Amino acid sequence: MSKVVFITGATSGFGQASARRFAADGWSLVLSGRRLERLQALQDELAGQVPVHIATLDVRDSDAVQKVVAELPEAFLPIRTLVNNAGLALAPEPAQNVALEDWHTMIDTNIKGLVNVTHALLPSLLRTGKGASIINIGSIAGQWPYPGSHVYGASKAFVKQFSYNLRCDLQGTGVRVTDLAPGIAETEFTLVRTKGNQAASDALYRGTTALSAEDIAEQIHYIASLPDHININRVEVMPTRQAWSSFAIDRD
Numbered sequence: 001m002s003k004v005v006f007i008t009g010a011t012s013g014f015g016q017a018s019a020r021r022f023a024a025d026g027w028s029l030v031l032s033g034r035r036l037e038r039l040q041a042l043q044d045e046l047a048g049q050v051p052v053h054i055a056t057l058d059v060r061d062s063d064a065v066q067k068v069v070a071e072l073p074e075a076f077l078p079i080r081t082l083v084n085n086a087g088l089a090l091a092p093e094p095a096q097n098v099a100l101e102d103w104h105t106m107i108d109t110n111i112k113g114l115v116n117v118t119h120a121l122l123p124s125l126l127r128t129g130k131g132a133s134i135i136n137i138g139s140i141a142g143q144w145p146y147p148g149s150h151v152y153g154a155s156k157a158f159v160k161q162f163s164y165n166l167r168c169d170l171q172g173t174g175v176r177v178t179d180l181a182p183g184i185a186e187t188e189f190t191l192v193r194t195k196g197n198q199a200a201s202d203a204l205y206r207g208t209t210a211l212s213a214e215d216i217a218e219q220i221h222y223i224a225s226l227p228d229h230i231n232i233n234r235v236e237v238m239p240t241r242q243a244w245s246s247f248a249i250d251r252d
């Protein structure tokens, strides 16, 4: 029986690249996201290689999450790896200029959405036991502060701590948990963050070498494929051309 990976946010970026990476290794895929046409296109692309089940899903809707999980076809059970990837940043402006709604959207997606999916899939992951993995996509923003990160970075700090805490409770079950925290990566992330400003997105990635979606997919697949007795707790990965900057000092 082939191994099954459940990926949230499979319509773009890391999630989409991960679907292709796992398919190349023969895993069965459960692909979710809100944009049905993209899920269908990915299914059309990969279904000749491996079994693919798609489900339109807004991770913020806990009833919908439970329904998608309850309706998983028997051939896609139990889940061996959950890639909790769906997420977003909004409003890269200073906190004092940001609409409360944008903060709520990040909390509802990056925290509550991730928790919704984890809670719904835990029984299946526990059924798999040894070799099962939860790979949570955090961010360097969960560890390092920077201007305009406000709730986004805080939501990813939640992802990190939730990952560690889950490990404590899941000890002895065989289920592994990882916080994979990327730095700058060129996906649709900045287009979403700037609410469709393609020029701003292009400017951010211009003249440097960001991580690619495929770079992160490779690491997700690697973590999921390690021998059962190895748990990668946290991976923080930046492109070589990204590093920290100096402290900011307010002067007269």
Ligand SMILES: NC(=O)c1ccc[n+]([C@@H]2O[C@H](COP(=O)([O-])OP(=O)(O)OC[C@H]3O[C@@H](n4cnc5c(N)ncnc54)[C@H](OP(=O)(O)O)[C@@H]3O)[C@@H](O)[C@H]2O)c1
Residues within 6 Å of the ligand: 008, 009, 010, 011, 012, 013, 014, 015, 032, 033, 034, 035, 057, 058, 059, 060, 085, 086, 087, 088, 089, 109, 113, 137, 138, 139, 140, 181, 182, 183, 184, 185, 186, 187, 188, 189, 190, 192
């Ligand atoms: N790119 C970076 O620099 C970077 C760095 C560190 C961490 N990350 C994290 O990596 C993850 C993936 O981001 P990405 O860079 O691949 O960005 P992306 O290309 O914008 O992809 C984000 C994915 O999340 C899905 N998504 C967003 N809101 C959702 C919701 N409410 N319900 C279900 N799916 C939802 C989107 O699908 P639909 O719109 O179709 O629902 C899309 O597939 C995010 O958690 C992000 O915070 C990104």
